[in-house]
Amino acid sequence: MELLFTRIYLQGQGQVTEGERRIVQRIPGGVANSPEVLRTRLTLLKERSQFDMDVARAWDVWEKQNPGKSFLRFERSEMYKDLEADYEKRLAEMERRLPALPSSQRPAARPGTNPGLDAARARAREALGGN
Numbered sequence: 001m002e003l004l005f006t007r008i009y010l011q012g013q014g015q016v017t018e019g020e021r022r023i024v025q026r027i028p029g030g031v032a033n034s035p036e037v038l039r040t041r042l043t044l045l046k047e048r049s050q051f052d053m054d055v056a057r058a059w060d061v062w063e064k065q066n067p068g069k070s071f072l073r074f075e076r077s078e079m080y081k082d083l084e085a086d087y088e089k090r091l092a093e094m095e096r097r098l099p100a101l102p103s104s105q106r107p108a109a110r111p112g113t114n115p116g117l118d119a120a121r122a123r124a125r126e127a128l129g130g131n
Helices: 002-009 018-026 035-065 071-075 078-097 115-127
Strands: none
C-alpha cells in the first residue's frame, strides 16, 4: 500500500523528504486503526481509484479528438472539469455522512477497547472543558 501511495501522490516530485515518507506510511492505516477508520480509508481509496480510471478513459477519448494537445490542456477542458466536479461531489457526500466532530460531541468508544486511546480522549475532553 505504501508503495502504491508513493507512486500516486509523490510521483514526479523529485526527492522525497523523510516527513513526506512518514505521511505516506500512515495513509493506508494499520492494526492500530478501528475497523470504521479502515473502512472509511478504503472507501476514499476506491473513490480516488475510480476518479483515476475515469480520467484515463476520458484522456483516451479527448486525445483522439485533440491530437497533439497536452495533458495540461486536457486538465483545462470541460471533460476533465466535469470528472473533477463529480469526484469532489462524491467526496462531499462522504463528508456529510462522516462529519468531523469536536471531541466533546463524539460518541464515547466502548471503554477498555483501547486503553491508550481512552486515556488520550480523556485528556482531550479535560483540556476542552468536557467531562
